[in-house]
Amino acid sequence: MKWYAFLLLLPMLAAAPASADENGARLFAPCRACHSLDPTERGLPGPNLAGVAGRVVAGDPAFDYSPVLRKARDDGLRWDMPRLEAFLADPAEMFPGLWMSMRGIEDATERTALVRFLSDPASR
Numbered sequence: 001m002k003w004y005a006f007l008l009l010l011p012m013l014a015a016a017p018a019s020a021d022e023n024g025a026r027l028f029a030p031c032r033a034c035h036s037l038d039p040t041e042r043g044l045p046g047p048n049l050a051g052v053a054g055r056v057v058a059g060d061p062a063f064d065y066s067p068v069l070r071k072a073r074d075d076g077l078r079w080d081m082p083r084l085e086a087f088l089a090d091p092a093e094m095f096p097g098l099w100m101s102m103r104g105i106e107d108a109t110e111r112t113a114l115v116r117f118l119s120d121p122a123s124r
């Protein structure tokens with residue numbers, strides 16, 4: 001291959017799909033307006049999400065949750081991976097009366113990447 005043929009390949013290499021982790025970080029960007037993954041950060045409009053995967057629902061002790069999430073906590077619900085994925089598909093459908101105004105994420109691949117990002121401390 002002549003050297004300049006490689007130049008033609010460069011744009012294609014740049015367009016290669018990002019890894020799942022990069023996708024997760026990118027997908028979490030809009031959530032950062034209301035949520036932090038830094039356990040010491042307080043005062044955002046939404047609960048702290050550090051360690052949310054596996055945590056009991058409504059598990060940030062410093063956050064004043066809606067009645068529907070407090071009831072889920074009293075019922076002993078936990079954020080396992082399938083529940084997080086289903087939640088992100090349509091938050092208000094899972095918890096009618098939820099105080100989180102966010103439309104669901106339609107793409108299942110995106111939901112999986114985001115939940116993986118949330119459950120992997122190394123990816124932050």
Ligand code: HEC
Nearest residue numbers: 031034045046047057058059060065066069098099100102
């Ligand atoms: C406009 C602010 C806002 C945005 C943007 C937002 N959230 Fe929330 N989120 C909230 C609020 C407020 C709650 C608590 C809802 C309640 O008490 O009903 C919440 C709750 C949650 C919970 C449950 C937490 C727990 O402790 O049980 C998860 C998980 C969550 N959000 C994930 C996300 C993800 C992922 C995104 C981005 C795709 C996102 N949120 C975007 C405001 C937001």
